[in-house]
Amino acid sequence: MNNEQFAEIFDRIADLMEIKGEVIYKTLAYRKAAENIRSLPGSLIGIHQQGKLTEIPGIGKAIAEKIEEIIDTGKLGFLQRLEEEVPVGLLDILQVPDIGPKKAALFWKQAGVTSLPELEKAVREGVIRTLPGMGEKSETRILAGIEALKRRGNRLNLETAFGIANRWLEWIRQQPGVEQAEVAGSLRRWKTTVGDIDIVAAVREPAELMDKLATHPDIRRVLGTGENKTSLELPGGVSMQVWTQPPERFGTLLQFVSGSRDHNVSLRTLAQKKGFSLNERAITDSEGREMLFAREEEVYRALGLDWIPPELREDRGEIKAAQDHSLPRWVKMDQIKAELHTHSTWSDGVNTIEEMVRGCIERGIKVYGVCDHSGGLGIAGGMKLEDLRERQKEIELARSKFGRDIDILSGSEIEIRADGTLDYDDETLAWLDVVVASLHISLRQPGDIITGRLLNAIRHPHVDIIGHASGRLLPNREGADLNWDLVLDEAARSGVAFEINANPARLDLDEVHVRQAADMGIPIFINTDAHSVDQLDLMVYGVSVARRAGLEPGQVLSTWEPKNLLAWLKTPKHERKGLNG
């Protein structure tokens, strides 16, 4: 059992309890517990072994006992009883927009609906419209919602979502009366995947903007529209909300819509303690006097806080840190000096080494690693040993041309084979300047086997960096079933570094394990895994993971001074501890 699996159990309990009609605060408590387990640095089982479960915020006696029962017996009687009471098919119904626990319960108890297909059938047969509070429009909305659900399928990865959002942002900024507009919501927080798109705009007379949005040819459907908010469905079933306030209230609006929900709850609680009320329009004092904020920084300052970068707004202690002026000095793009995991035409990249070098120099990179695939089975264009010698001539040529501006390292993304051995012999690996070891094949092996493969690579004296450790692909493919406690313990001992793979389809390590690794002193690199010059621009996604994990620049070796970074690479693995940039 990993943390995610525990979290899913408690989310499931919360959903079922809501449908059952349990008091809302109990379900909130289970959700909060699930969220805190998810973002835990370290495994829940490990914390249980130390007897410290109730030290986790949001976990008290009752939930701690349930965790123990799951660990001891592999099941949870409380959940089993809930699942006997409430049909689990109702959980799918909650995914339909505008259907929450109350309506799900209504459909179940008064129309016998227990699954999504049954709901669709009941709507089409005219059963739902006869229920209290339901009518013709509800019928239409539910059917449209079910259709959208079938089309949408999945969440969006960041690159897809930013692509859509930025096109709309540009269009909105060009509309008359719009003084300012920004992306908000989970996308502004750079959450790994997002479910919808939020855009906020400063505009005094929003009616014209709302009308033009509603009639825009690329809008598939208007889900709802009001004076200051409109909700739209885009092609592909993606939903987008556009929020407006006059310019002098833009700061509170941007803060409010950026979330997260939990961050906003904590912020409002803090405001209340100070005698204020906070919403998207203003901060209001106890006598009803409004304070208006055009800029978001001023909202935080008015509450006695440092401005908190959106990536940290998940209610994981950032508000307290902002009070104490102890927020992490988050990593910035212009601090990134190294790009160690890239591909060239020598394997499956589309650009030559020289083109990649020029691309790196243009982006301020000082240390560049050519890490073409090794010759392993199943990897397109993997390099044979003799090719490595040929490639070296091209690297030497590039060094002679660009050596003054950039250090060029001869490297390999070495395949960790299904049996746990590496593709090249030790002599070759020792000769290379940088070795990134990655799993690509047999990712569905049982947990102990695939963990063992990764441990072999971590222990290997010439492996410098573990590339995209879990092998997950966003938004669909889950990562390998790794025992993270073993993996990170071994990594902390070995002197190996982990990569944050910046490709928005990977973002691997994920933010939770990055945080955990960094806390254990394991060095982190951010690499794009670029297969073309254009893909060097993906770095920004990797930086967002480091920020969400709360890393300081010193913990990210990609920000180190080149001479220190090169010294780290040259140092034998077991002597690397204690070096810093």
Place this chain on the structure above:
DNA sequence: GCCGTTTTCGGCCCGACTGTTTTCAGTCG
């Protein structure tokens, strides 16, 4: 169910929007 530098009991954020209603409940972020 959790939590406490206003509380170990009594709270737990706040408002917009919608649809179906004659004043409100449900959903959402």
